[in-house]
Amino acid sequence: MNVRDGGPGSADTDAAHRSTDRLIRIFGRFVGTGYLIYLLLLIPDIARSSDVVSGWWTPVTTVVVFGSGFAFGAFTFHPSVTVIKIAGSVAASTFPIMALLWWVAWDGETFDRAGTFLAVFPGLAALAAATVWRPVPAFAHMTVSVVLVQLINQAVRQPFPRSNVIAEIFFGLMFCTVFVAATLAALRTGRILDATISSTHDAAARAAAANAREVERERFDALIHDEVMSSLLAVARHGRTPSLIRQARSALTHLDDLSTGSISQTFSAAETSAQLRSAATTVDESIDFTVREDALERTAVYPADAVRAIAAALAEALRNSRIHAEASHRSVAVELAASSMRITVQDDGIGFDRRSVPSHRLGVAVSIEGRMRQLDGGSAEIESSSAGTTVRLGWKR
Template structure:
């Protein structure tokens, strides 16, 4: 597998997780914009009591990184989105800690600092791109920092219980952080399940392909090689058998290419029919219309296989039920058509006396030929024997 294929497989394997990260990233970016608009009065108040550099730097860095996170969700690279999310998450506690460096001890109203309003939003950014433990650590540090800051700047105003404030803020933020982590984890599980399913399907497909190839090889050996050798032993060398042998050699060579023919030549069609007949009765009299000129016609492979199966069923019924001493198959091939006649000298049968559960004639012969476009089946039976005529026209 080359690098491009590996990248493509990786991208496909994390499709659900990537989509969730993009959705949450846009939600966080929108949240930063809304909070900025709502907190303009608080930001202005903070700028009056905190050294001049902290407020503009904090607004630019914290809100700017949040906007950048939302904007980066439209970037094709998920790695770039994760980096933007990590920056947005990290700037919040950093700037909250730097407040203590910039603060000169001045106290102001009970509203506190503007950062204390949205620590949970920064924690959502962390939960979107980080694993659970770092995300919860980030949330805890951010909440503690901003709540301690609020507690400090409210003096000499009445203060609430700092521990209660921290725990309340933690509980409020935890709901959203846990939901985000759960959603992203669900995406990862879904991706892992899809990846596992694809791997299992690939292994099953490979196993099926091997089985199909094995069956194809077995069918080729049986249908053409063994059938040709058997026919030579019984009938000697004939033009049709020579062509069939050449066809068998050609198909053996084609095994190395992995190709599967959708059509059969006249010789290949005869090989399929001869194989079907000799599989049921090795001593069958199999006659080919040699009077016709050599055909270059191609016959649909599925059609030939269906006719061969119907032929085999007709011979099988004859062997089991007819008590015949002689059976024969006559094949006539013509451009765009073929006709096969199966005949025996058995006791015959009455179609009306065949039990309903006996489906050999109705399904395996007549039904199979009826499903073929241009297919037909005729059965004549009497005390003198049975004749089954199978036909197909393109």
């Protein structure tokens, strides 16, 4: 009697096999209802059969067999499927056990043409077994139960005309097999569905985790390139300056935020302006920074991820301009609306040709375009000529 897998009170197991568990509960209630109906129908037969056995067997069998069937149905309302399976195993086991004990209780002299009342419902006990056991023990239980009750009938009807016991056994087996096989097939379908759902969820979780790791790696790479490497280059070129100190502190703060996850979820319009201004002035203290802010939208809030991504891309655009553009003037214009942001970075430098940028140079491809591409609603446009470079960063809700 091999109860199906499931740890006692395991919430994880229940969550992973919901379709199968639902079917177990449905079949358990069906079996419990069947035991109740058979008890009501067999009351006359139960009373009559007490004449051929010792006085203890009939009441004990009635209580144990039918009581365990009722308990199986009742326990289907219990939250733990393991408890339900145990109740089903008990209901399945009591039937062949009491059938075996009939031979102990029979007086060997009194006969009954109608046979034992147990012969009426061996298939119901087999359904209990099929609900909570694997196919092989379930079919073994069905076979043993049918053979036992048919042999009892053969013995207790001995003086009266009898049918062929082999034919009766095969008829009983075929009749019960239909219901047992249907139950096992339904439960197998439930297990396949559960396995498919679980496999799909696992695959989705692995894909999401891989994507999250890739995004985090790219964020980290961009941060290293934007702030850490630029700080190190600035140290090598200009030495220790107040601007470099602020830039290094900003880099350390951003690294701490990235590692601890202690980051705000939204920024107000004023906070957004401050974040963008801080990102720009950290790179260039003399930057011409202007904000065109609609007075009616001062209560608007913006996703912190969007603000940080734009601020980082803005800072990288200014770094590139300072290092490569040979510009005499740089400016940043910020426009904040209820559901969008637009930042324009301009310089009057020598410009550059995108096709001439080496592939290992990641400032534009990763820190500006790549970062904005990862942002939902984000966009980046870069125009460059000998008259200067314009970088437009945008976000729409």
